[in-house]
Amino acid sequence: MKESNVHTELHVTGMHCANCAISIHKYLEKNGAKDINVDFAADEVKFSDIPQEQIPMLIEGIESLGYKVIDDQDDKPGFWHSIEFKFFCCLIFTVPLWSHMFTAYPLLHDPYIQLCFCIPVYVIGFSYFGISALRSLWNKMPNMDVLILVGSTAAFIYSLIGTGYNLGHDYQFYETCATIITLVFLGNVLEKRAVKKTTSAIKDLIKYQNVDAIKIDGDQEITILAKEIKSGDILKVNTGNQIPVDGDILEGQGWVDESMLTGESMPVEKLKYHAVIGGTLLTEGNIRIVATKVGSKSVLYQIIQLIKDAQSKKPPIQKFGDKVAAYFVPIVVSISFFTFFITYFIAQLPMQQSLMNAIATLVVSCPCAMGLATPTAVMVGLGRAAKKGILIRGGSTMEEMSELKQMVFDKTGTLTTGDFNIKAIQTFGIEQSQVESIIAQLESYSSHPIAKSIRKQLKEIKPFRIIFKEVHEIRGKGIFATDTNGNSYSICNAKLGSKDYSNRYDLTLTINEVVIAGIVLEDQLKPYAKELIQYLKDKGIRPILLSGDRQSKCERTAQKLGIADVYWDKSPEEKLEILHKLKKKGPTAMVGDGINDAPALTAADVGISLGDSTHVAIQSAKVILLNSDLRSIEKLLKIGHHTLLAIKQNLFWAFAYNIVAIPLAALGFLGPMVAALSMAFSNLIVIGNSARLRFKKLK
Known part of the structure; x- marks a missing residue:
């Protein structure tokens, strides 16, 4: 039995049909419990809003109905007391x-x-069905x-x-x-x-928690259970072993099979300082990790609870x-x-x-x-979705998915990769190669995703070397630098400059506050984005693009994908307002990944968040795509349809x-x-x- 001042979970044996669950549900409801869930298949009873001191009284009441409350699932009756x-x-x-x-x-x-x-048959039957029946009548x-x-x-x-x-x-x-x-x-x-x-889906996931681990204690290697691991413990994981808990790699490298989490069959390369997740499999390599999240804080535990x-x-x-x-x-x-x-x-x-x-x-x-x-x-629908890397909050979401008439998409990081390529560089009185070299050097001081994408594209450019004396980055604005000769440089968001540049370019490069180049960036479409939009149209679901990006980029992306309805330059507040208007036309889903999408994800009939989204976006959504693959949205719709059909x-x-x-x-x-x-x-x-x-x- 797990309990707190707000939520209580009991393990109850003796429930063998849905009517048993209804009897317990009615009893708890009669005694003031809220958020009641009685799962007779899993022998679990959950409820809230009952003070801790009243829990023993409720347990007596449940047992008076003919059921047995046990402290731990391991205490369940053996074969000799079983229904078999x-x-x-x-x-x-x-x-x-x-x-x-x-x-x-x-x-x-x-x-x-x-x-x-x-007589023996009747006595056995009466001890099982009879007592339960009489108690149910009494109550x-x-x-x-x-x-x-x-x-x-x-x-x-x-x-x-x-x-x-x-x-x-x-x-x-x-x-x-x-x-x-x-x-x-x-x-x-x-x-x-x-x-x-x-x-079986939950049972399969729970198995991933019940593994052995090798703990490094000084010069010794000790084999312990995963549930005994504490945050900060150093653990050794060899090829073919399951990673016991969430952690960060301290030494070594390897390939990790994360299919149990994301549904993706291809192993992922993990290097020093990379995070690994408990339950995944190290298919190749040897690593040492430090445990960071254990018990109820681990990703696997949270997925099971979800x-x-x-x-x-x-x-x-x-x-x-x-x-x-x-x-x-x-x-x-x-x-x-x-x-x-x-x-x-x-x-x-x-x-x-x-x-x-x-x-x-x-x-x-x-x-x-x-x-x-x-x-x-x-249960089966949720389990099948989970094995595909799709986590769904609530059986009600299944029904809502089958009734959707519109699906709204954020652009950057949702329909596009977030990896930007330089589409064009317009120079003003300076050689192209020199501009490209300055851009590459300035962007090397930033860890922003756009900076990384630009560096990757310009890494082959022979540098026109400038020695910078001072460089600093201002989030949301750009990079500012001064060289040893006192010249100032900046590569900034074009929106911060004059309208002449902001309407045509994404970034501007300046020397001594004079614009010497305008840069146009192009975001790459995600794999399967075009096919998904066509699938939605075929199913009678209207795709809509809703972004904070500028008009030309949104229209270009929408044209490539075949999306007719486009909203651009929208703040989080404006996105929320538009979503409320769209919902009046029919059930609406929202697909997003950023903090600015969180209000819209919450307001949508079905909020769908990508797995590599921000924590806020994930907490705001009803559906989480752990593998961030747009194919998962098609799978989600199919699973929802067939679950409702069943x-x-x-x-x-x-x-x-x-x-x-x-x-x-x-x-x-x-x-x-x-x-x-x-x-x-x-x-x-x-x-x-x-x-x-x-x-x-x-x-």
Whole structure:
């Protein structure tokens, strides 16, 4: 159990269906908890706004519902207390009971022998379903176990009365009672295993945290667990080893496979002082690193929490299913009661037939399928996106992605690389080669991305050597220098000069405050930018360019990409105002990477931030592209579309199954055993359709 004054996380065992989750959710809501998320597949319950001193009272309340709160997930019950063991025990006693229908062996037809076989199954079933059902009724939150308890108990008591009064074979339904319980256990076992597959993405990421590390302690090398590493520890990583924590390289170099983080299959070269991320794989080389971020501060931990939090945010489409599931049990019990009343008292069918119809009505119904329809699909969708280097905040984002009508892009660093090439240099009374040499020398004093790009392009130019006595850079303006002869030089943003230069050039080079050259820069388009814009158009999503850059550059970029709607020279405040206007025309996404994009990313229906973005931009977005590849936006849209499609298919099946199956059972076309089997496999169809998303080809 993890807790604080604001947020609490509990590990709760005994939840085996969506109705269990709804019962706990209602209980916590009734007691004032906020931000409630009950994940029965992961045995996790999260909530906030409950003072620490009230947590023990809430734990007692949850346990009074029939569940068990444990301090650590490692304390989960072993096999002997598991649902699998209960199923196998019931199966051993049920097979002889069930087989009596196919054999004339007298012993198996003896009612007392049948009673002996049925009692262990009923006791095991009651200890699992019965106690949970009674507690849920006591707390006025009936769950699905009520249906199983009523159905199996009715068959057991009816058979017990028939045995006691020696009423004959027509009153013996021990095999019905035992088979219902055993088949429901089977369904729960299969469901539990299937649901685990939908949460495999988180489990795969958690595995990356549970590795060994080699710690350097003086002259000794000590093997420790990754969770024991402290910030500042020196660690050794050899070829083929997993990097245990986030850190910086102190010695050595190598190639690192970051596919678990970004989805990019090609290894990345890492040199001294480069940062490395825990969970990635050193495919070649040997390095020593200093641990910088451990535990909850590590990138991997934050990604896992992001995915977990995302799974807890339900899309709007789930709300209807949850409402129906909450009222489902009382409705089905009422239908079952009226089935018995009508068939026995009005249709005047035999008692045993009327009872079997009522029991079949109870056990054929499946509220769990409605509860599982959305979360299982969302889990798989989020997991598949994460493996592609796409982190999505909230299942609701999936639904929002499928409804987009517009996608707004920042320019520099989003649609373009941010690597600037010199398109043209216009000189005024000075040789071109001399100008290029001065530019290269001045830019060598700056670490700005534009300066690096210019140096790379002009590195082959033979320098016209100038000895500078003083050089300083003013952020947002330019570089200013003085040589040994007292001459002043500057290479500055052209916007700071006269309009004659600012309208035509990006940078101006001056000597003694006289402009000697104007420089035009050209930003390179990112790979796949043009294809992405065309894909959006084909999907009916309008692409829009919204930038703080000047008009000529924005229009040139838009023309290359085929974007018709362009906004230029916009401040963060103006970007926000434009985005609010665009949202009135339809659901809008914003793709950006800088601090100036943060307000717009927050205001958009879906904010998409690139992985190499600033921290502020990442925190403002609903979607983070860890690999900064524009192809990821296309993948994101496809995953969102197919996830929503799976949710709709699941909900359709869940409602259609119950609408068809319950009347069939009530009319006597489905016996209790067939009904129990149908119910068990109804959930598996929903889960299987969700799990299909893991491998489905996204068209």
